[in-house]
């Protein structure tokens with residue numbers, strides 16, 4: 350039987366006094382709670398049939414009004430991988446995975462269908478944009494959970510949005526279709542540590558939003574993370590601006606990251622690429 354207390358402790362870096370002994374969890378829940386992103390893959394391939402099964406899992410995710418406003422691009426072609434690899438800087442390891450996918454928000458297909466049926470599509474707006482992004486994200490998560498439950502490793506890749514124009518051209522993404530993220534998928538060649546998450550009393554709010562003692566709780570969280578995984582110099586953000594952090598904590602690092610604007614032209618790019626965002 351799976352030790353749930355242990356799973357909890359590994360995920361939060363602390364014990365709970367709750368008694369989970371009556372809960373008999375499934376291997377899938379075990380896999381979800383003990384997962385970690387993988388950034389090193391073996392050369393072993395993923396069979397066509399397995400990939401088909403995982404794509405079926407992706408498409409089994411819920412979808413807003415069953416509008417299914419997403420697409421998935423499978424990139425296996427080596428020369429295309431090489432092209433993307435050349436552009437993506439330090440993230441080139443992601444293209445060494447046997448399969449690299451793009452999860453695409455896709456409002457184009459339903460615009461075409463609506464017009465073909467003789468109607469005017471009047472929903473190219475921020476709500477549809479968000480629904481497409483959510484659909485795409487849920488399908489990615491469904492594929493992630495299915496993949497990890499059978500021992501595959503994954504890493505989502507938002508770096509793809511740093512080279513979005515180049516990826517658009519290489520993958521011939523038409524207007525109304527954009528990658529929310531890439532996904533590196535393959536058999537792991539490393540055992541990644543479980544990363545400690547914020548405690549439930551910060552993230553979960555019962556009935557009303559509650560920020561009580563937030564910074565105290567964050568300090569405690571920082572300490573727990575720092576004890577097992579201090580953020581080393583090479584992972585610290587913006588050393589060029591702020592210097593090496595006195596203490597490589599989670600809150601220091603995310604604050605540094607968020608203090609510098611990223612992807613400033615993204616909205617403009619989306620607007621030029623068929624998303625009106627009204």
Ligand SMILES: Cc1cc2nc3c(=O)[nH]c(=O)nc-3n(C[C@H](O)[C@H](O)[C@H](O)COP(=O)(O)O)c2cc1C
Nearest residue numbers: 384385386440504505506507508509530541543544
């Ligand atoms: C939308 C999204 C984009 C991500 N993009 C990247 C990326 O470009 N490069 C990378 O190394 N990791 C990326 N990650 C992985 C996160 O860094 C990782 O999930 C996080 O550090 C927590 O670690 P864990 O997944 O092992 O629990 C991304 C994750 C998500 C959800």
